[in-house]
Amino acid sequence: MAAEGARSSGPPHGALLRGAGLAPARLVAACAEEARPGFASERADEFLDTPASLAAKVEVLARLMRQSRHCVAYTGAGLSTAAGIGDYASRAAGSLGAPADPRPERDWPALQPTAGHRALEAMRAAGLLHGWVQQNHDGLPQRAGVPQAFVNEIHGSWFDPANPTVGFGEPLREDLFAALLAEELKCDLCLALGTSLCDTPSTADRIAVTPALRSHWETPAEQIGEKALGLAVVSLQRTRLDPLAAVRVYAPLDEVLEALATALGLALPDADAVDTAPDVAAFDAAPGAAADAATRLRPGDEAVVAAGPDRGNVLRAVRRTQLGDLELSLAGAPGSPPRRALLGSWWLGRGSGPPPALLPPGAEVPPQRTLASLLPLLPPWAAAALGLPCAAGSARRSPVELGPDAGLAVEGLWEATPFGAPKLAPATRGKRRKLWTP
Numbered sequence: 001m002a003a004e005g006a007r008s009s010g011p012p013h014g015a016l017l018r019g020a021g022l023a024p025a026r027l028v029a030a031c032a033e034e035a036r037p038g039f040a041s042e043r044a045d046e047f048l049d050t051p052a053s054l055a056a057k058v059e060v061l062a063r064l065m066r067q068s069r070h071c072v073a074y075t076g077a078g079l080s081t082a083a084g085i086g087d088y089a090s091r092a093a094g095s096l097g098a099p100a101d102p103r104p105e106r107d108w109p110a111l112q113p114t115a116g117h118r119a120l121e122a123m124r125a126a127g128l129l130h131g132w133v134q135q136n137h138d139g140l141p142q143r144a145g146v147p148q149a150f151v152n153e154i155h156g157s158w159f160d161p162a163n164p165t166v167g168f169g170e171p172l173r174e175d176l177f178a179a180l181l182a183e184e185l186k187c188d189l190c191l192a193l194g195t196s197l198c199d200t201p202s203t204a205d206r207i208a209v210t211p212a213l214r215s216h217w218e219t220p221a222e223q224i225g226e227k228a229l230g231l232a233v234v235s236l237q238r239t240r241l242d243p244l245a246a247v248r249v250y251a252p253l254d255e256v257l258e259a260l261a262t263a264l265g266l267a268l269p270d271a272d273a274v275d276t277a278p279d280v281a282a283f284d285a286a287p288g289a290a291a292d293a294a295t296r297l298r299p300g301d302e303a304v305v306a307a308g309p310d311r312g313n314v315l316r317a318v319r320r321t322q323l324g325d326l327e328l329s330l331a332g333a334p335g336s337p338p339r340r341a342l343l344g345s346w347w348l349g350r351g352s353g354p355p356p357a358l359l360p361p362g363a364e365v366p367p368q369r370t371l372a373s374l375l376p377l378l379p380p381w382a383a384a385a386l387g388l389p390c391a392a393g394s395a396r397r398s399p400v401e402l403g404p405d406a407g408l409a410v411e412g413l414w415e416a417t418p419f420g421a422p423k424l425a426p427a428t429r430g431k432r433r434k435l436w437t438p
Contacts, residue, residue: 013053014247015216015230016060022053025250029094029236036088041198042238046096047250057249058256061191062263064229064247065128068189072131073120074207078194078235080138082114082254088196096252097236109158109342110323113144115268116193119257121145122266131183133207135195137165142346145269152179154204159344161315161330162307162357172203173308174368180207187211188228194253197239208233212244297326297343297358305330306365307357314361315341324348 012024031044049057065071077087084103103111121144123129132151134141139159141151154176156165166172172180184207192208208231215230230246233239234256242248249256261268297303297317305313315330316338324345329338359365 012248013057014232014245016246017057020056022056023050025049025053029096031095036196036198039196039198041196042240044095044237046236047238048096048236049250054249054251054256054259057247058259058263060247061232061249061260064189064232065123065260065264068128068130068229070130070183070186071128071189071191072133072183072187072207073129073191073193074133074135074195074204075120075141075193076135076195079116079253080111080114080136080140081194082116082252083111083138083140084108085111085136085138087194095236108138109325110321111138111140112271113140115254116257117141117144117146118268118271119254119261119266122261122268123264124150126264126266128264131187133180133183133204135204139344139346142344148344148346152176152183154180157344159325159342159347161310161328161341161343162305164308164310164341175307177203180204183207184210188214190231192231192233192235192239192241193257194235195239196235196237197233197241208241209244212241212246215246216244297348299326302361303358304361304363304365305357306359307368311357311368312365315358317343 013020013022025047026049027045028048029046031046033044034041077085078097081087081097081099084099084101085108086099086102087097117140120129120132120141124132124146132141132146134151134153135155137153137156137158139157142148142159153160153163154166154172157163158165163173163176180203187207188211190208190211195205195208197205197208211228212231214228231241231244232247232249233242233245234249234251234253236250236252258268299317299319301317303315303317305311305315310330310332313331315328318327318329321327321342326343326345326348328341328343330341331338
């Protein structure tokens with residue numbers, strides 16, 4: 001059975017490879033179950049490209065990355081399965097996507113980055129990857145050397161007490177959502193890596209949907225912005241966005257990303273050379289100096305959380321872990337027991353970007369940042385599309401009318417009124433909504 005036998009319709013290799021004469025992807029693990037039951041997922045069948053097809057697709061991906069002005073990686077659980085972290089979607093007997101050496105959940109915070117994480121870091125360092133929207137909570141990009149400020153951990157992190165993990169239907173942190181929207185508006189090429197893209201009605205998948213649609217639409221730039229290069233999807237399973245993809249790759253992520261780095265002339269950072277932990281003994285013995293509350297935290301110190309759902313609560317640094325992370329005890333609501341949290345070692349003295357939202361005890365907690373921070377970044381067409389104020393003198397235009405296929409693909413991303421510009425849907429994870437009102 002070839003890839004065309006799965007339920008999604010559309011070109012099996014992506015719009016840019018239509019008519020290229022490539023052999024169809026081969027079914028390697030059949031599974032009649034849904035990959036993500038209860039969501040808009042495909043069957044959990046797994047496919048593999050032939051070596052010749054894979055090589056051709058990698059060359060196209062390399063060309064697109066060189067052309068892109070703002071390439072964003074959108075990563076899901078499939079990127080970290082090779083590290084030993086289990087995922088939800090790999091259900092087939094003999095799955096190639098499931099961890100070869102699954103580790104118990106208690107070990108997950110101590111795992112090491114994969115070749116795929118290190119390849120993406122090489123692309124970032126070379127200026128070919130411009131943004132990273134991370135659905136996972138595992139801190140593996142940072143352990144591979146990616147600066148914290150480069151990664152939008154939109155669904156939360158195990159290593160940032162101001163950004164706890166987000167469940168389905170729970171609100172996202174508003175400043176991170178604003179950053180997501182800014183990436184969406186700039187992104188001309190999205191690499192969707194190891195994600196089922198089944199939560200298209202949720203907020204984060206919009207980073208993949210928008211450049212995909214902008215690559216297909218022939219419409220004035222004032223309405224949807226400049227035409228994008230599109231969406232590249234890399235996973236073993238089919239997704240509902242495959243018909244919109246410019247390039248569709250079926251292969252293990254480590255294999256694809258290593259090959260892509262080679263095609264781009266990049267060497268991966270050596271796994272043994274990546275060291276995100278500070279010199280803990282020297283760090284803890286250093287004399288006090290003017291520094292932010294995060295990089296000065298040592299066992300026994302306290303700080304105040306200044307963002308997220310625990311905003312205003314006090315935490316205490318307890319001890320170092322073997323990897324140099326800082327274990328924290330975080331006070332919750334009055335009457336509730338403290339809970340354990342972690343602060344990743346890369347926050348501590350590595351100079352990797354802004355600190356987490358932590359303040360010294362007694363400091364005034366500033367107001368939470370809101371979506372208003374996005375306004376200065378908006379071109380007129382984007383402001384109109386989001387239902388936000390346009391720049392002075394700019395004409396407000398309605399977005400182009402969606403066809404039925406596009407409407408299916410982006411169902412729930414926007415809410416609109418019958419009159420005037422669409423309104424931005426609330427920032428939540430996993431909620432389904434209608435795209436347009438009648």
